[in-house]
Amino acid sequence: MEHQPNTMKKPIITGAIFFILDALVINQGAISLFLIFTIILWWLPKSAFKKYTKQSPKEELTKILIYGFIVIAVFTSNSINNKIAQNRANDLVLIIENFHQVTGDYPKTLNNLVPLYLPKVPQAKYTLSFNSFKYINDEGSVSLFYHAIPPFGRPTYVFDRKEWIYLD
Secondary structure: OOOHHHHHHHHHHHHHHHHHHHHHHOOOOHHHHHHHHHHHHHHHHHHHHHHHOOOOOHHHHHHHHHHHHHHHHHHHHHHHHHHHHHHHHHHHHHHHHHHHHHHOOOOOOHHHHOOOOOOOOOEOOOOOOOOEOEEEEEOOEEEEEOOOEOOEOEEEEEOOOOEEEEEO
8 A cells, every 4th residue: 555655646747747738838638639548548448457357457547537637627728728818819809999990090019009908918828838819910901819729720800801710
């Protein structure tokens, strides 16, 4: 029984690293998909085999629970971050449209909204990468987007069409 805490320590630390990388750095769930396949194709059969050979599958089942929790946490975090980004994007669209109504032009950059319309340009979401809004005002084509599933998956608001589209 003294060996049990060390058995759980490695998957907990590894899981925490996976969460940080998958949810906060790359923000896409790729590592979590790998973990799902590892659980289904490796640890579940391995624990079933141990049960069949009358060995304790406790270590494999512990890994399944820890990594399964990490997968759920990553997808939950990514979903929450994307909802935050969508709400902030909708707010930015309203502010940009208000700027357009007042001035007759769209701002050249989001920084043109500071400080009269915004105290500062907000981050799209709470991640370490792919966390900013991209605003394009190029020869009458004006759009705002963020990365929902990096590096692609870009919800984009097109101002002349007044609608959201999804690129990639």
